[in-house]
Amino acid sequence: MKKELAGYPVVVEIPVAWGEMDAFGHLNHAVYFRYMETARILYFERLGIPEFLGRDPLGPILGAISCRYRAPLTYPDRVSVGVKVTRVEEDRFVMAYVIFSHGLGKLAAEGEGTMVCFDYRQNRKAHLPAKLKTRIADLEAKGF
Numbered sequence: 001m002k003k004e005l006a007g008y009p010v011v012v013e014i015p016v017a018w019g020e021m022d023a024f025g026h027l028n029h030a031v032y033f034r035y036m037e038t039a040r041i042l043y044f045e046r047l048g049i050p051e052f053l054g055r056d057p058l059g060p061i062l063g064a065i066s067c068r069y070r071a072p073l074t075y076p077d078r079v080s081v082g083v084k085v086t087r088v089e090e091d092r093f094v095m096a097y098v099i100f101s102h103g104l105g106k107l108a109a110e111g112e113g114t115m116v117c118f119d120y121r122q123n124r125k126a127h128l129p130a131k132l133k134t135r136i137a138d139l140e141a142k143g144f
Contacts, residue, residue: 008082
């Protein structure tokens with residue numbers, strides 16, 4: 001598992017719940033996105049910038065997200081979800097996700113999401129604050 005999660009400064013462990021499975025007996029596809037969301041929010045919390053999280057007036061908005069399913073998850077299992085920022089631009093940053101199954105001993109999914117900095121007062125995208133760019137660089141470098 002360490003190899004699959006290497007380079008991901010934020011990792012969260014999540015149990016697979018019985019109720020997350022669908023009629024075919026495997027994890028519903030939408031749940032993978034919820035797992036990525038859980039990791040993303042933990043990443044934001046680790047950035048330690050409450051004004052960004054609080055939408056005052058700037059905050060993150062999900063611009064795009066994708067998932068490549070590599071192996072079906074089932075109950076019982078637990079997963080480790082890693083997240084990192086792979087690219088920072090003027091008004092957005094791209095996050096990469098991996099979902100590692102402890103039961104299968106391998107990656108179950110990989111994903112990517114684009115987070116846009118949004119001005120909620122003016123209802124339009126905005127430049128990423130310099131403080132946020134610095135905190136992302138620090139978190140990626142140190143993994144704290």
